[in-house]
Amino acid sequence: MTPYEVKIKTGDKKGAGTDANVTLVLLGNDGKVTKPAALANWLWNDFERGQLDVFGIQDDTDISEVLEIKIRRDKAGIFSDWFLEYIEVTNQRSGIISVFPILRWIHSDVDLYFGKYDTFLPQSDPRSEQRNAELRKKRTVYEYEEPAPGLPVQVILKATLAKIFIKKRLCLKT
Numbered sequence: 001m002t003p004y005e006v007k008i009k010t011g012d013k014k015g016a017g018t019d020a021n022v023t024l025v026l027l028g029n030d031g032k033v034t035k036p037a038a039l040a041n042w043l044w045n046d047f048e049r050g051q052l053d054v055f056g057i058q059d060d061t062d063i064s065e066v067l068e069i070k071i072r073r074d075k076a077g078i079f080s081d082w083f084l085e086y087i088e089v090t091n092q093r094s095g096i097i098s099v100f101p102i103l104r105w106i107h108s109d110v111d112l113y114f115g116k117y118d119t120f121l122p123q124s125d126p127r128s129e130q131r132n133a134e135l136r137k138k139r140t141v142y143e144y145e146e147p148a149p150g151l152p153v154q155v156i157l158k159a160t161l162a163k164i165f166i167k168k169r170l171c172l173k174t
Helices: 128-141 158-173
Strands: 002-010 022-027 037-039 052-059 068-073 083-091 097-105 112-115 142-145 154-157
Touching (some): 002 037, 068 083, 097 112, 128 142
Antiparallel strands (some): 002 083, 022 037, 068 112, 142 154
């Protein structure tokens, strides 16, 4: 069994923490893949806002240098939204540390893959299907308008528009 230390930093944004169940899979060269590891510390409230959580996991697969990770969370708990800052994985046997900058909201019930030092131009992204799915999701949340030709566009959160519309409707009824 190969021991790994996993450090997960939850972002310091309003509502960034989660009560969801989180699993992690480590990927390396030559198709080496670990089994999904449930990340939970006994009697501890993991993944809270601004918190650094440390987990020890073991697996039969020895990946000396972790090159990619797959992370997934469910909808468990009252507050399941999660802003993940980064994940750091250390193979305790080889001592090699792999850092995965995430810096994004993790949606429920979706397998998300991140490469070591994950930074790609859109045309070079090895997981273009994941990137396209994230863009489609953002298009359902945001829209933009150009107030006048030549002026900068303004981004509008669609959920905010819905709330304003509901508030106006409620004001008219009273």
